[in-house]
Amino acid sequence: MLIYSKGSMPRAQQDDPSDSSAPVGSAERPLVLPLYLAVMNEMGSPFFDDNVLRAEKSAGVKIDREALTFPESNLMHQANGFLYCNQPGLLTLPVGTHVRWIVFGFGSETDMHSPVFSGQKVTSPLASGGTYTVGLMPASTAVIDMEATSPGSWEAYCAVTDHYFAGMRVRMQVV
Numbered sequence: 594m595l596i597y598s599k600g601s602m603p604r605a606q607q608d609d610p611s612d613s614s615a616p617v618g619s620a621e622r623p624l625v626l627p628l629y630l631a632v633m634n635e636m637g638s639p640f641f642d643d644n645v646l647r648a649e650k651s652a653g654v655k656i657d658r659e660a661l662t663f664p665e666s667n668l669m670h671q672a673n674g675f676l677y678c679n680q681p682g683l684l685t686l687p688v689g690t691h692v693r694w695i696v697f698g699f700g701s702e703t704d705m706h707s708p709v710f711s712g713q714k715v716t717s718p719l720a721s722g723g724t725y726t727v728g729l730m731p732a733s734t735a736v737i738d739m740e741a742t743s744p745g746s747w748e749a750y751c752a753v754t755d756h757y758f759a760g761m762r763v764r765m766q767v768v
């Protein structure tokens with residue numbers, strides 16, 4: 594579900610896309626995709642204790658909850674709900690596809706994100722400013738227009754170093 598202000602989305606993407614003859618992915622009718630970035634703390638889950646017990650039973654080991662690394666190990670640095678490009682399916686974009694990314698983040702003070710779309714042409718609103726990302730604070734959104742220009746396997750990711758190495762990435766296959 595996308596909620597948008599009137600006029601902020603190309604007419605062809607609104608409620609009745611049948612009134613446009615432009616194909617999805619064209620400049621006139623970009624493919625709209627979400628990119629949700631957030632650090633999810635699994636220790637806040639009401640199922641946390643059950644999950645730890647289940648993991649201990651499955652692995653046959655006792656988990657040291659007092660270990661200094663334990664809290665960090667429960668911070669899931671997710672992008673669209675998955676880590677390390679393991680989202681189901683493969684996001685395949687033919688060269689020339691125009692994508693309107695709706696990027697958004699929620700969470701706490703750890704949720705400062707910098708979404709980047711590697712290898713591709715960012716066409717707005719940033720290209721004129723010479724930058725390739727936006728600063729995304731908790732409970733904020735942004736729109737980034739991108740054109741798939743470079744074939745290969747690329748990532749949409751958070752450029753915050755800790756977040757990237759902890760898995761905040763989505764794979765894009767440009768063909």
Ligand SMILES: [Cu+2]
Nearest residue numbers: 706751753756
């Ligand atoms: Cu981030």
